[in-house]
Amino acid sequence: MANVVLELKNAAIYQRENLILSEVDVTVNKGDFVYLIGKTGTGKSSFMKTLYGDLPLTEGEGTIVDFNLRKLKEKDIPYLRRKLGIVFQDFKLLTDRNIKDNLLFVLKATGWKDKNNMDQKIDLVLEKVGMKTKGFKFPYQLSGGEQQRVAIARALLNDPELILADEPTGNLDPQTSVEVMEVLQEISRNGNTILMATHDYALLLKYPSKTLKCDGQRVFEVVQKTV
Numbered sequence: 001m002a003n004v005v006l007e008l009k010n011a012a013i014y015q016r017e018n019l020i021l022s023e024v025d026v027t028v029n030k031g032d033f034v035y036l037i038g039k040t041g042t043g044k045s046s047f048m049k050t051l052y053g054d055l056p057l058t059e060g061e062g063t064i065v066d067f068n069l070r071k072l073k074e075k076d077i078p079y080l081r082r083k084l085g086i087v088f089q090d091f092k093l094l095t096d097r098n099i100k101d102n103l104l105f106v107l108k109a110t111g112w113k114d115k116n117n118m119d120q121k122i123d124l125v126l127e128k129v130g131m132k133t134k135g136f137k138f139p140y141q142l143s144g145g146e147q148q149r150v151a152i153a154r155a156l157l158n159d160p161e162l163i164l165a166d167e168p169t170g171n172l173d174p175q176t177s178v179e180v181m182e183v184l185q186e187i188s189r190n191g192n193t194i195l196m197a198t199h200d201y202a203l204l205l206k207y208p209s210k211t212l213k214c215d216g217q218r219v220f221e222v223v224q225k226t227v
């Protein structure tokens, strides 16, 4: 179905020969905001890595943004990642260049050529995360929250069909986490599809949404209790 962005059926997720999650059935539809929660070591990162081709899917079925994860070849991975926006806990900005050049680097690496188009796109994504005036700054001149907003802008560059955010607030204090979360909420309201791994239950309560939980090698949908 055109509306389904991610679907796993009876999937098993391994780190080498170690089974991390089994019988995983997950569907994410276009426009969804979905949390993936679970205690440390329950497999959230392994789950995310399987989705962006860092771990192979060897059991069950999986499709993500029209890629079949069981048939994914090494050469397909860059093309898969162009359709995904990936945000990590530790921002992963290039420290030797300013924010605009960080974004330019990604555009060039993904085949963009026209200078004006690239400049426009960079302005647009920086505006979306409230960082338009800071493009000349280097990562070390920005706070953690600002760096994460830039990382979100970077994830938006190629209009991803799905944004995978693995503990995006994991390195941030509670106030800054809320600010970054507001950015993610805003881009979700604008129609982006987001899957976010987190162990920050305060955010879940503040911004309730569909929630999947990793526990005992399984992934369940949990119903949030309203207070």
Ligand SMILES: Nc1ncnc2c1ncn2[C@@H]1O[C@H](COP(=O)(O)OP(=O)(O)OP(=O)(O)O)[C@@H](O)[C@H]1O
Binding pocket: 015, 016, 018, 020, 038, 039, 040, 041, 042, 043, 044, 045, 046, 047, 199, 214
């Ligand atoms: N590279 C690896 N090789 C082998 N086992 C691994 C590897 N990375 C993680 N694991 C194991 O896989 C299990 C799940 O780890 P994972 O990082 O997916 O959990 P997590 O829920 O994301 O935890 P955290 O919140 O601490 O990041 C753990 O038991 C971990 O020890």
